[in-house]
Amino acid sequence: MTELLLIIVATVLVNNLVLVSFLGLCPFMGVTRSPEGATGMALATGFVLTLSSAVGYLLYTWVLVPLSLEFLRTLVFILVIAGLVQLTELTVRATSPLLYRVLGLYLPLITSNCLVLGVALLNLTAADSFVQSVVFGAGAAAGFALVMVLFAGLRQRLEGEQVPVPFRGAALAMITAGLMSMAFMGFIGLVPT
Amino acid sequence: MTLAWAVMVLGGIALALGVGLAIAARRLRGSDDDLVERIDALLPQTQCAQCGYPGCRPYAAAIAADEAPVNLCPPGGQYTADRLARLLGREPEPLDPSRPAPVPPQVAVIDETRCIGCHLCVQACPVDAIVGSHQMMHTVIASECTGCELCLPPCPVDCIALVATPARAQPRTARPVRAVATEALQ
Incomplete structure (x- = not known):
């Protein structure tokens, strides 16, 4: 139990995949203009993340390792992620057409989000059991959601500020992201390694 | 031998995903959206909110979800109410009397x-x-x-x-x- 809690704290705060490992920067910069879009994207990506790390772990342990096909893991994970993203897209379109319109192109782009593949691959070394791998995926999803929502809030606040011309737009977003990343460095030491 | 297994594993996963997605696509079809578009096209697009919804499209969404009758649009008048009823296969109804009376053009x-x-x-x-x-x-x-x-x-x-x-x-x-x-x- 303590171990699972440690995994969650580690993935959400200490080794936050966006701010510390710099994975998944495309949606982090792309869909954080409004908190609604960021929340929807975080939920959709979180769904794919949790499921893909669970399915990926099962396939790796029960199919690839017994057949000594470990070298196929990247290919298999990409296949699984692509299928899950399609499923998510169908679900979002059926349940919330408005969100579908807000997310637009970024929804199918979850497939190429390195965060998802990265978590599935990191999972193999970080998790020893099925439960741990699911918690690892969910923790990564929660960390991603936290950062997305925080960043969207910051950007919305900055929108109303008088920013010098050279810093407007992407430049300010990059600086904000860098400052956030430095702030998250403060969590190192929270979990004993 | 390894090659055969590799092909079978990848093919099997792809096949399973394909079948799963086909089933999901059939279950979760977003046909509602299409209907909303067609209802929205019949509304006068005045965005006057006299129907009690913030604009024409939200009203169209409410009609599509069976949450609102078709006779709430004063600018559209009886003409729009009749056309909406025909599109949805419902009985034509007179305009809702509690709304502002339809003004002459x-x-x-x-x-x-x-x-x-x-x-x-x-x-x-x-x-x-x-x-x-x-x-x-x-x-x-x-x-x-x-x-x-x-x-x-x-x-x-x-x-x-x-x-x-x-x-x-x-x-x-x-x-x-x-x-x-x-x-x-x-």
Whole structure:
């Protein structure tokens, strides 16, 4: 139990995949203009993340390792992620057409989000059991959601500020992201390694 | 041997995903959206909110979800209510009497001698039927005006009046900008 809690704290705060490992920067910069879009994207990506790390772990342990096909893991994970993203897209379109319109192109782009593949691959070394791998995926999803929502809030606040011309737009977003990343460095030491 | 297993594993996973997605696609079809578009196309696009919804599209969504009757649109009048009923295969109903009575076809007219060029009515107009720039006299394009009365409240000098137009038998519906532009160019 303590171990699972440690995994969650580690993935959400200490080794936050966006701010510390710099994975998944495309949606982090792309869909954080409004908190609604960021929340929807975080939920959709979180769904794919949790499921893909669970399915990926099962396939790796029960199919690839017994057949000594470990070298196929990247290919298999990409296949699984692509299928899950399609499923998510169908679900979002059926349940919330408005969100579908807000997310637009970024929804199918979850497939190429390195965060998802990265978590599935990191999972193999970080998790020893099925439960741990699911918690690892969910923790990564929660960390991603936290950062997305925080960043969207910051950007919305900055929108109303008088920013010098050279810093407007992407430049300010990059600086904000860098400052956030430095702030998250403060969590190192929270979990004993 | 390894190669055969590799092909079988990848093929099997792909096949399972394909079948799963096909089933999911059939279960979760988003046909609602399509219906909303078709209902929205029949509404007058005045965005006047007299139906109790924030605009025409939310009202269309409510009709599509079976949450609202089709007879709540005063600018559209009986004509729109009948067309909506026909589209949805429902019984035609008279207009809801609790809504403002359907006014006879009317257009807004600006008394140009009193207009101060404040531009407020231009921003209020949902169909871009008012032309004129800041500090200049404004006027209404009668053929585009839907008579929705939304330009009346913002006018600070009350220089806009609505006059009945006997010519039109059916309410105008807003047309796409492209259609209007092509027509004007020809």
